[in-house]
Amino acid sequence: MTSTAQDSDPEVVDLADASVRGLLEQAAECEAVMREAAVHQLRIAYEWAVAHPVVDAAETPHGPVLPSVLEAPETLGGAGTPAVAAFTAEPLAVACGIAPTAATALLADALDLHHRLPVLWDQTQAGLVAVWKARRVAFRTRDLSLDAALWVDRQTAGRVGSLGLGALDRLIAEAAARVDGEPLAEKEKRQRSEWDVKLNHRDPSQGGATSELHAIGDTLDLTRFHDIVCAEAEALGSLGDDDSFEVRKAKALGVIADAQARLDLTSLLDQDTSPEDQTQLRRRLIERRDAKVRLYLHASLADVVAGTSGAVGTVEGLGPVTLAQIKDWAGRSRLTIQPVLHVATEDTWSVDRHDPPPRMTEQVVLRDPTCVFPWCSHPSRHADLDHIEPYEDPDEGGPPGQTRPDNLAPLCRRHHRAKTTGRWSYQRTAPGTYLWTGPAALTALVTPTGTITLPTS
Template sequence: MREAAVHQLRIAYEWAIAHPVVDAVETPHGPALPSVLETPETLGGAGTPAVAAFTAEPLAVACGIAPSSATALLADSLDLHHRLPVLWQQTQAGFVPAWKARRVAARTRDLSLDAALWVDRHTAGRVGSLGHAALDRLIAEASARVDGDSLAEKEKRARSQWDVQLKHRDPSEGGATSEIHAIGDTLDLTRFHDVVCAEAEALGSLGDDDSFEVRKAKALGVIADAQARLDLTSLLDDDTTTPEEQSELRRRLIERRDAKVRLYLHASLADVAAGWSGGPGGVGTVEGLGPVTLDQIKEWAGRSRLTIQPVLHVASEDTWSVDRHDPPPRMTEQAVLRDSTCVFPWCSHPSRHADLDHIEPYEDPDEGGPPREDGNGQTRPDNLAPLCRRHHRAKTAGRWSYQRTAPGTYLWTGPSGVTALVTPTGTLTLPTS
């Protein structure tokens, strides 16, 4: 297994250096530069060579892995060759597992070349015996010793990373449990944690016999409900704001109070009817969450402002169309419900946050495209497919092409003749011709 992992890193590096950045080509009209869609990419850290745009996608399809995984593999191989040469030699000799070497590469990617080389020298012979925490401490030491930026600069950079993210777990674990991750001001987060703990203590005093950890999770919902009920309209009594500004603030406060959670539920009508009539409920699939029991959905609906959007069967699409580039909302919803993710091979980007691509490119009638005809527009459900922004650019740049063979099924062809078939149940790599 170690040899196979090292071999994979070697192949990734060979693939990276086989796709260098192409210089401008002289033409009779002057130098021809690559399209802005084909901007070179720097995958590794400082000191590694850049590669041509969309280098990762053919490797991903050939290996049967997600494009993001192929990108990480290329970046790790470049870092190990150019920034961590000692560690790479030890990995090839079998002294260090490839996964641990890749962790060092990923954790040092933001360091300067000097700092990465310092880590490489000072971890020689030690990485195999160091745990995750020890490796992380060593990398932090390298950053402090070699990348000696002032603490104020580091805090300024850290501020740009502030965010609150909601993460839904693997669908196989069920959709009723999710995670929230917050990065922010230390004082603000400490105070909020104290409020959560105090609310959990209060729940225990009121008879909740769950563990303290579970009560803390419940406290988030209690705090959210209390915040939604707050009447903040008194803050509008401010002489410094105009009536128009106060009207806009009032509208936003009302939207905040009336905010609802919308869930897209794919479920059997028989199961839904049985569950709501008091019988045992079945299992449905919630978009973005995965399988959830209908009893859980019913419990959520009883204590929250929850909108459940029923999903109609969309496999048998109708052939309606419009004579414009952007699809109307109903057509957009139809395409998103048909394909839940970007339709590029092994891409898992949610379709609700992706672009809707015209499989056959849209041609503006005012610029030489086909004439407008009633009921025969270029924008129709069977000519739309969700693509994340990166893979939309790859298709537009001409590196990849695809065709729709059935509802939810797409045949992709890329550089080097790699082909893959995306189906509603997964992606299949096809033999190259």
């Protein structure tokens, strides 16, 4: 039986006439209910994990049959936690209406709390520690050995509940350092593999004109670069820039990038390098200097032509950005703006081959900016293009025209595997809209504006 919204809606309490004390009492009651619900969600996540154990190889007359590479088991928690079957997180994600990555983290934290942090888990269930703090400890200790995690659990018992975020992280780090026997040189070598620079775009609902740059690298290199950024910020101030020092530091990154792009490094080429290698290196240096940023802009053509005041467009990967901001960017950097034209009907052209041509790929990516699995946010430009109706080799009787925009959809590698194994299936119901069916009769509708979990019958 399908439940209706009227059946499931909670009773609405009128708070207009509540006293100050009454409001505080109800706020405290809500907090207690939410804490208990969060604990219960962890209990459910743990039971879901242990209900999906790794299946042993099946014995046949010809020997054991191992699971396919597509269905390799997954270790979500730290050392000492049981592995789970492939794609255990996806049904939980759809049921909870959260991203698969969030469901994976929920399962990992539940497993760690049960098997590696039992004292903390008992205190959390008793309401002495907030769930977010317990999960923070689970995440921060995941790379430790089982014995080290158990030691940290004992050493931090009774102290986690009263600490704020910064103090909690310091406590975990200090406890882990006392028991972690990994030599410092080995730790430094391992951490080097984590070096990276990532550009993160903020929530599109907040506008796309502000992003974050996150760098992990050599301490000396980053300190030197930070000093340069601060020096540039000071220089901007002395030249009359009246923004705050923090804002000038952010603006200094653009100043440094512009200066770096103008440098001619071809004079530094080793004269002993062969002419062929020198030619190749020169080409790379020129390409570096002429590098452009490409933005895919979805906007009204009338607004673009007329320069409408306050007009807003949507930039792929960023979200809404004013056209005035786009104009400002174009005026001070090498920027290529690719306008995106949306038509009322989808082009139904096709090709008789498995891999789509670049123009078709671009069409599908612009139509579906992310993986079309429920709540997955993986960018479609870095995803596989899946044939919704599986591709059949024409030499083996497959029909013509199988590779066409309305039979292609972007799937990240993980969810492409989930579909290929048959655990999940989907069909296209309209341009940009997909109906997914998964284990336990779960169904979800992915639309251009978001994902909807459908009630089960």
